[in-house]
Amino acid sequence: MSAPAPAMFSPAAREMIQQLGLTRGRANQEEFAVFLESLARENSNIIVVTSDSRGSGKLGPFAKSLPRQLVEVGIAEQNLVGITAGLAACGKKSFGVSPACFLTARSLEQIKNDICYSNVPAVVVGISAGVSYGALGTTHHSLHDFAALRAIHNITLVAPADNFETRGAVLAAAKAVTPTYLRFGKAAMLDLHAPNACFEPGRAIPVRSGSDLAFIASGETVVHCLLAAGFLETKGLHCRVLSMHTVRPLDEAALHQAARECRAIISVEEHSIHGGLGEACAASLMQSGLHPAFRIVGIPDEDTVTGSQADIFRHYGLSMEGLSDLTLKMLG
């Protein structure tokens, strides 16, 4: 089996977590399962479809308590998405749950046609997304999902940064009348937001203010940006952190405001540097005539290094140290 996974955060990063007073929550996919079960208890129209994925999706308790609201289809992701679409077409609020790597590659045609082209309000839930599966390798990574799905015109793409955003995204998806893709990881998250924070699809959440540089990040990378901003504060630099949880539609207003008010922007995502949040930001900025110093941090265009999610993040600079170093280089 794989080597023991090292901690996601370095000793210095752990110290910064303490300084910032961040508390530990659940893995987002676990929070999804717990929260969806609470919604489903009140709404029998909510149906979950799984492809032998209830274990990884933490949906065992849901299956036990609401067996009539969970449909198991076996290891058959194309079928899972088609069934999810058929349920939605008949008035069910269906959530098709499967590892993101298979769901958004093998069943891309079903997402494109059965859900999006037919425009049914189904929810596609990619679990263990990005490099959550770490050393299991590229077969189990989803570094293409934003790129593939961003080119489909009517689907909302959300990668929550913490449990609060996860609950907000699930609630919004349950109410949505158009297709949604939710992207969750399997690592425990830190709670990032103030109690008065507000989640709305397509509206970035400010996590920290600053005007020297803005980190525009999605999903499980947001916390690393926040830690980097905390570290850079000790160097006299004030960095903004925006949680751009919705990759499509992009909150262009928040992005453009950051470009006008900050000297530089770094986009950060657990995705290929091609076709994801960074390129969406770059296209929007270019077409708006805004040209801040700009870098995309993600998984580069190469055979992904072997290792745990923590190893991979650290290797490619998706860490407090990596992001701080890049910021210092960019700001001279």
Added chain:
Amino acid sequence: MASQNDMSPPAWSDSQLALKSIHLRKMTLEAIFEAGAGHTGGGLSCIDILNVLYNRVLKVSPENFDSPGRDHYVQSKGHSVEALYVVLADRGFFPVADLKSLCHYQSHYVGHPTRKIHGIEMNTGALGHGLPICVGMALAAQMDGLGARVFTLLGDGELAEGSNWEAAMAASHHKLDNLVAIIDHNTLQISGHTRDVCSNEPLDEKWRAFGWEVRVVDGHDIGALSTALTQRSTGPVPVCVIANTIKGKGVSFMENVAQWHHGVPSPEEYQKAQNELSAAETRIREVMA
């Protein structure tokens, strides 16, 4: 909500439906000829199936198409959309005159089914999608206890798509006795005979092995189709109707010729085809008289 009786199809005799089939074939050819595009052979092979479904079996009507208790039909072999549009127009879902815009610039009448057209349940056209969708619909109907049945039509060449067999397994596992998969078994696909491209025979044994109740019928026999599509399964299992059909049925020079898969007739061929169908129409009328 409307009662199921309100959604019942009109009462037609077998002879009247046979006559209607010829009329629908003529309309299909006209739509394809005027559009200059379409899937002629498969449309003509499945006309009798669609005719029986919409005019005898399905509890669905233009007025009650939004009713949750209606029967559902999803055309998995979406390329035969011209035949479906024609049957829906004839059934009153939209004006027949709309067919003149088929495949035209900015028309809603796309070359594969879309929900923009009244009467179309789901957008299809990529093969291997209809059956999984119908499994979801049949599950929803069972959950809601509305008694609705769900039908899909697949091409026999389409069965090479693996997603069909994923859905076939799931349908029997979930005991979907309200689901009917109809195979338009015309034995031809775009490149030639299905048995030569990638054989899927014996079809009946395959579906039985997947836990389905199988009914093999002449896909141009109105009475046999009606019985096979109307009767519910004898156990808690889905039903597969293998309808043995002839690609290009009704037009002598199109029958069993693979090139008519998406061939569009020339003006001379079109006229010849219409004449043949008119002659067949006359023969049925004489028998009826």
